Structures are given as C-alpha cells and as structure tokens.
Amino acid sequence: MSAGAPGGAEPLLSLRDVRKSFGAGADRKVVLDGVDLDVTAGSCVVVVGSSGSGKSTLLRVVDLLEEVDDGQVLLDGEDVADPWVDADAVRARLAMVFQQYNLFPHLRVLDNVTLAPRVVHGMRRKDAEEAGTAMLERVGLADKARAYPDQLSGGQQQRAAIARALVSGPELLLLDEVTSALDPELVGEVLDLLLSLRTEGVAGRPTTMLVATHEMAFARDVADEVVFLHAGRVHERGTPAQVLGDPQHDRTREFLRRLR
Amino acid sequence: MTAGADPWVPSPRAAARDAFRRAQRRRAVLVASVATVVVVAAVVYVVTTAPGWERAREAFFSPERAWEVLPEVAEGLWLNLRVWVVAGVVGLVVGMLLAVVRTSRIPALFPLRVFAVVYVDVFRGVPLLLVLLLVGFGLPALRLPWLPVEAAFLGGLSIVLCYTAYLAEIFRAGIESVHPSQVAAARSLGLTRAQAAWRVVLPQAVRNVTAPVASMLVSLQKDSGLISILGAVDAIRAAQIATTGDYNFTPYVVAGVLFLLVSIPLTRLVDAWSARQGWRGELRGVSGAGVVR
Numbered sequence: 001m002s003a004g005a006p007g008g009a010e011p012l013l014s015l016r017d018v019r020k021s022f023g024a025g026a027d028r029k030v031v032l033d034g035v036d037l038d039v040t041a042g043s044c045v046v047v048v049g050s051s052g053s054g055k056s057t058l059l060r061v062v063d064l065l066e067e068v069d070d071g072q073v074l075l076d077g078e079d080v081a082d083p084w085v086d087a088d089a090v091r092a093r094l095a096m097v098f099q100q101y102n103l104f105p106h107l108r109v110l111d112n113v114t115l116a117p118r119v120v121h122g123m124r125r126k127d128a129e130e131a132g133t134a135m136l137e138r139v140g141l142a143d144k145a146r147a148y149p150d151q152l153s154g155g156q157q158q159r160a161a162i163a164r165a166l167v168s169g170p171e172l173l174l175l176d177e178v179t180s181a182l183d184p185e186l187v188g189e190v191l192d193l194l195l196s197l198r199t200e201g202v203a204g205r206p207t208t209m210l211v212a213t214h215e216m217a218f219a220r221d222v223a224d225e226v227v228f229l230h231a232g233r234v235h236e237r238g239t240p241a242q243v244l245g246d247p248q249h250d251r252t253r254e255f256l257r258r259l260r
Numbered sequence: 261m262t263a264g265a266d267p268w269v270p271s272p273r274a275a276a277r278d279a280f281r282r283a284q285r286r287r288a289v290l291v292a293s294v295a296t297v298v299v300v301a302a303v304v305y306v307v308t309t310a311p312g313w314e315r316a317r318e319a320f321f322s323p324e325r326a327w328e329v330l331p332e333v334a335e336g337l338w339l340n341l342r343v344w345v346v347a348g349v350v351g352l353v354v355g356m357l358l359a360v361v362r363t364s365r366i367p368a369l370f371p372l373r374v375f376a377v378v379y380v381d382v383f384r385g386v387p388l389l390l391v392l393l394l395v396g397f398g399l400p401a402l403r404l405p406w407l408p409v410e411a412a413f414l415g416g417l418s419i420v421l422c423y424t425a426y427l428a429e430i431f432r433a434g435i436e437s438v439h440p441s442q443v444a445a446a447r448s449l450g451l452t453r454a455q456a457a458w459r460v461v462l463p464q465a466v467r468n469v470t471a472p473v474a475s476m477l478v479s480l481q482k483d484s485g486l487i488s489i490l491g492a493v494d495a496i497r498a499a500q501i502a503t504t505g506d507y508n509f510t511p512y513v514v515a516g517v518l519f520l521l522v523s524i525p526l527t528r529l530v531d532a533w534s535a536r537q538g539w540r541g542e543l544r545g546v547s548g549a550g551v552v553r
Contacts, residue, residue, distance in 0.1 A: 019268060034268075070274040083280050 010077060011038040012208060013062065013172055018071035018081075020057055020232075031057045033232035034071070039172065044198055044209040046219040046240075049229035050255060055212035056099075058229070059174045062210065063096045075172075092120050095170035099177040101157045103149040103164070110136065110145040113164045121168055135163040138202065139193055155186030159193055166202055173197075175211040179218075191218050198222050216259060220244055228252045318508070325510040329502045333511055336498030337518045340484040343416045343494070347484065348477050350420050355427030360457065362428070363435045376428070383425035388486060392418040396490040412494075415487025423480050430472050434465035474530035478523050485519070495519065 020032040031054045039045045047055050060066045062073060064080060064087045073081040080090045103112050113132035117123040123131070136142050139159040141152075149157055158178055165173060175194070179187045195218075197207040213219060219226050219240055226243040228236040228251070236243050236252045247253045270278075307313060361369055362376040383391065395418040400409045408414075438461045446456035466473075488497035495518055499511035 017271075030268075070268065070271050072273070081277075083277050083284070 011074075012041040012076060013037075013039040013210065014072070014074040015058075015062070016072040016074065018058075018061060018073065019069045020054075020061060020066060021069055031232050032061065032068075035229070035232070035234055037227060037234065039208065039210050040224075041171070041208050042206055043224040044206075044211065044222055045225045045227060046211045046213060046223035047227045047229055048213065048216070048219055048243075048255070050258075053229045054232040055229055056176050059096065059176045059210065059212055062172075063094055063174055064090055065096075092116075092168070093170060094172050094174060095165035095168065096174040096176065097158070097161050097165050097178050099180050101149070101154075101161045101181070103157055103161055105149050107148075108145070109141065109147050109149065109152070109160045112149070112160060113167050116164070116168050132163075132167055135167045135202075136160070138166075139163045140189075153186060154182045155189045158182065158190050162190075162193060162197075166197075166207070169202075171208060173207050173209045175209060175213070177212055177214065179213070179215055187215070191215065194218070195222055214259075216244060216256075228255065230255070320509050320513050322508060322510045325508050326514050329499065329511040329514055332498045332502060333495050333514050333518060336493055336495035337515070337522075339412060339487075339492065339494045340481070340519075341522070343412060343419065343484045343487060344481045347416055347420045347423060348480055351423040351427050351480070352473075354420075354424045356431050356462075358424065358428035359431035359435055360462075362432055364457075366453075380425045380428050383422050384429060386422075388418070388422045388483065389489070391422055392486055392489050395421070411490035411492035412487060415490045415492050416484075419480065419483060419486065423476065423483075426476055427473065430469050430476065431465065434469035435461060437468045438464045470530075470534045474527070474534070478527055478530075481523055481526065482519055485515075 015035050015037040018032050018035045018037075019030070021028050021030045023029050033054075035054075035058060037045070037047075037058075047058060049055055057066060061068055061081075064073075067083070068081050071081070072079045075090060075093070078085070080087070103109075104115070107115065110129060110132050113135060114123075114125070114128040117128040117131060118125060133142065133145060136145055139162055141156060141159055141163065144152060144156060144160070149160065152160065158181075162178075178194075179190050182190065194209075194211075198209070199206070201207055211218075211223070221240075223240050225237060226240050227234055228243055228247075228249070230251045236247060236249050243252065244256065247256060310316070358376045358380065361372045362380075364373070392415060396411065396414045399407060399414060399417075442460055442464065443456050446460040447453075451459065485494060485496040488494050488500065491497065493501070495515040496512075499515040502511040503509055
C-alpha cells in the first residue's frame, strides 16, 4: 500500500458519520457532529481547529477511550465502535501520545517503554529491553533510559512518550496536541522527531499518523491531508496547500487569520 | 451549529449497540445476583449445620431476650452518641488548631509548636486502651476538687485526647497537600500570611481530607464504646450487665446491631455528601476520565 494512494487502496482507518456528545438533556453538548475521515496506511492526516472544535475527542474516539453515540469507526474495514469488539485488542494495535505526556512517574524511562511489550505483547524482559533501548536510541534518549520522567525536560519526556507509543509497532499513531504543553524552545526537538518518523520512518516504514495540532508549520510540512474541524464538523479538507494556502470557507479563513 | 437544534436520530446501528450494552448490563446484574445467592447460601449452610448451632442460636440470637434488653442497651447507646458528638466536635476543633500551629512559621508560636509535636507523638503512639486506664484511674487519684470523676467524663476525655492527635495529623497532611503556589498566588494579591492560611489554604486542605476525617469520625463513634471499660453504662456495658444473669449473649448482638444502625447510614451520608461536592480527589474536573470498555 503506497502512501496516500488515491482511490485504489482501502484506508487503514475510516470514520463514517461519527457522533459524540457529552452530558444529557439540557446540558447535552454535541462535540462530534457527523465526522467522516480516512487515513490511508503510510499517510499522515492532520486535524486542525480551534480549541473545543472536537479534535481531542476525535482521537479519543479512534483509540476507543470514548464511546461514540453513533457512526462507524472502521479499522481495516472492521467497525471497532461496536461494543462486542474486543477493545483491548484494538487499542493494542494503535498508539496515542498525549498533550501532557502521561509517562508513568513511578517507572524509569526504559520501564515506561517496555511495559506494554512485556505486559500486553508477552515479550520477555530481555527482548523488550532490547527493543526499548533501540527505540530510545531512535528518539535520541539512549542516555536517559535509567532516569525517572521527572528528571527529564518536557521535550525529553514527550520524546520518551513517543518511544513508548512506537515500541510495539502500532499500525496508527495518534498524536494529541503533543507540543502544546512544551516551552517554545523545546517544541523543535519534538517536531523534528515527528518529521523524521515521516521521512525515514521506523524500520524503514513511514509511521501512519493522525495528528491534532496547532502547529501550522508542521501541518504544512508533513501532512498528506489537512482536515479543518469546527464545532464538531469537517468544514474543509485537502492538501496543506489547498486548506492552509487557499482556504475556501469563511470559517477556515477566520481560523487561519487569528493564528497570525 | 445552533444550540439545541440537533436533528440527529439514532441509527439502527446505534440502537443495536444500545441493545447489546443493555443485555450486558442485565447479564452483569444476573451474575452479581447468582454470586450473592451462592455465597449467602454457603454461609448459611456452614453456620446452620455446625454442631453447636442450636445452642449458639439460643445464646446469641434469642428474639425474646433481644426484645427484653433493647430499652437498656438503647439507653446505653444514647450515652455513646453523646460522647461521640462532644468528642468529635472537640477533636475536630482542637485537632485543626494543632495542625495550624504545627505548620505555621510564626516565631512566637514556637513553644506551642513543640507542644503540638510532643502531644501528637505521645497520644498517637500510646494505645487508646492504655490512655483510658491511666486517665480513668490516674486522674481521680489526684483528688482535684473541681475535676469530675464520672466514668463517662473521664472516658470521653481519654478518647478526645487520642482522637485529637489522629485528627491533627490528618489535617496537617491536608494542609501540606496544598501546593505552595497557592500561597504564592494569595500573597501576591496582598493577603497576609494569616489571611492566606484562612481563606486559601485551609478550605482546600479540608476538602482534601474530607474522606479520611469522615472515616475517623465513624471509628470514633464505635470507639466510644471503650468507655465501658471504666464502668460507664453505655451500650456495651449495658449489654454486659444483661448477660451476667443467664449467660445469654444476645444483648451483645443487640448492641452490635445498634452501632451498625448508626455507623452505616453515617458512612453513606458522608460519601454522598462529598460526592455531591465533587470532592472525590483526582478525578474532579477531568472530562472523560473513565475508559469505557
């Protein structure tokens, strides 16, 4: 399956008319209002939109951390939103990186990385640590393997979280505002790493990504497709040049203007 | 999108998922019920087929005897409840004061701070039973004319001494759990140290320790029964007296049931109250905190 193959290949992930609301009755707030989205294996889709537009909820729905009200979440054609699907098995095929890193503070960096390989994928400690060390090397943290998360800078913590997400070879990497909590001078190291995951990949395969971000530069440089989400609806989608360079909708123009 | 105008009608797919989830919930209820019935049946079987069951039932679960002694034991419980309320109020107030003194940095309070540390160390470290015996038999030996020597007073005093120390430690943990940046924010607004403590730190400290304080108060309620050691006629002592004639232990069971009748609703009440206040620790304010499947 080639990256971003037009038409031909079936997408790895498809959302069809996904709806999600929180609360009930008068307090009910619609967060996703019929979202359609496709991610082809090997490609990178970037979701942009102001805070509250539903970006994070969209990613959490894909990772089955939220139950949808309606619609389909198709992973390789299987509707994983159905409650009779084994959600743990689905989540084991995906990986998510969070805005606040969410490293486990009681575990060393290497143990953070090897937890899922050992506990979920049944690897022996020795093999898991080998794979974990290789992955920490890949993200440039080989010397921090024995450190605890609170001994690292924000950028290092986020790179460790990315290593933890990638070590089990996920089919799809979900990135939720991964640079938003970082000091400005630390954003670069994380974005550089994500860029290299696209160009060089891991073990020669570019990482398939679904990204929610405020970093327009990242969207411009890395995305195969940019999706503009507003009030739980996709208002515009296309190549970065189309959506960011020549937006067709007023909402998109307004959003981009306010970023400058 | 206009608020309120949501034309969404659940699809057949959503309906099927809901039906599945409902079926799962029904199954969970069924499993829970069957498990409960099996466990209860097993306990009942083991107890009722025990060789001594007939005699034990007579000695511990005689309905007539229970009915007879109920007024006396209930009257004893009234004393427990009074001791509980007074000891609880005094313990809360003094415990809070000790915690504030101990965490304050005011130089003039240094002697009080030392006293607080020593006091807490001593009364947290000595068994409550021992304090009861020493206070109950030691203080009257001093023959101070102004000191009441009723067993209920001395017993209550012992309980207050110990529980104040426990509560002080809980409040201290609560005060120390409030992040220093909160004090910085308050001081930067111009609040004095005392104002910052009273308006910003203490309210948050109290919220953080509601659950452990509540469980302390529940355990204070049952420990109020220890005053019977000194001869105060509380529920336990009343039950004890009632058993002496005929070696029928039903009064103890009656006393136990009465204690439960007070403490179980109390625990539930505190749980419901703190849940309503949204005081349940880490989860407050986190959206979508529960992973569903």
